[in-house]
Amino acid sequence: xxxxxxxxxxxxxxxxxxxxxxxxxxxxxxxxxxxxxxxxxxxxxxxxxxxxxxxxxxxxxxxxxxxxxxxxxxxxxxxxxxxxxxxxxxxxxxxxxxxxxxxxxxxxxxxxxxxxxxxxxxxxxxxxxxxxxxxxxxxxxxxxxxxxxxxxxxxxxxxxxxxxxxxxxxxxxxxxxxxxxxxxxxxxx
Numbered sequence: 001x002x003x004x005x006x007x008x009x010x011x012x013x014x015x016x017x018x019x020x021x022x023x024x025x026x027x028x029x030x031x032x033x034x035x036x037x038x039x040x041x042x043x044x045x046x047x048x049x050x051x052x053x054x055x056x057x058x059x060x061x062x063x064x065x066x067x068x069x070x071x072x073x074x075x076x077x078x079x080x081x082x083x084x085x086x087x088x089x090x091x092x093x094x095x096x097x098x099x100x101x102x103x104x105x106x107x108x109x110x111x112x113x114x115x116x117x118x119x120x121x122x123x124x125x126x127x128x129x130x131x132x133x134x135x136x137x138x139x140x141x142x143x144x145x146x147x148x149x150x151x152x153x154x155x156x157x158x159x160x161x162x163x164x165x166x167x168x169x170x171x172x173x174x175x176x177x178x179x180x181x182x183x184x185x186x187x188x189x
Contacts, residue, residue: 057086
């Protein structure tokens with residue numbers, strides 16, 4: 001018997017695996033939260049499937065998303081990344097990843113963890129929506145607007161409201177699985 005899933009993940013084993021195991025699951029680990037922040041920034045203007053297909057190459061190229069290492073990247077490292085066909089070779093996004101690593105580290109010092117900082121936008125509890133159709137799911141909301149504004153103010157780049165909302169979905173800050181999807185209830189546990 002096949003499982004009911006959100007329709008966006010059908011058509012690719014990689015997409016289904018991401019949907020079934022990660023998307024919408026509340027995430028509090030700073031290292032993983034940072035990885036998603038960087039990947040969502042690179043996704044701007046592209047499809048998420050492009051990012052998922054390049055995720056392992058990103059992990060290799062970006063030192064497994066270790067913010068301490070990325071924050072120290074030099075011009076030589078940026079030049080190396082711009083030659084890496086396995087990732088998105090966009091100078092603005094690469095520079096933003098370095099800047100975001102530095103800001104991320106500062107946020108950790110200030111708040112004790114990035115998780116405490118980012119989850120405060122949803123009062124440290126996932127928002128559980130009850131959409132019956134994917135057409136009901138917004139691209140942004142008031143929270144992603146506020147998050148985007150604050151992240152930019154604190155020094156982050158490539159964190160527009162649409163990116164912030166996608167980030168909230170990916171990290172389980174908001175549960176946007178449709179109600180008939182088997183992950184809807186699982187992500188509430």
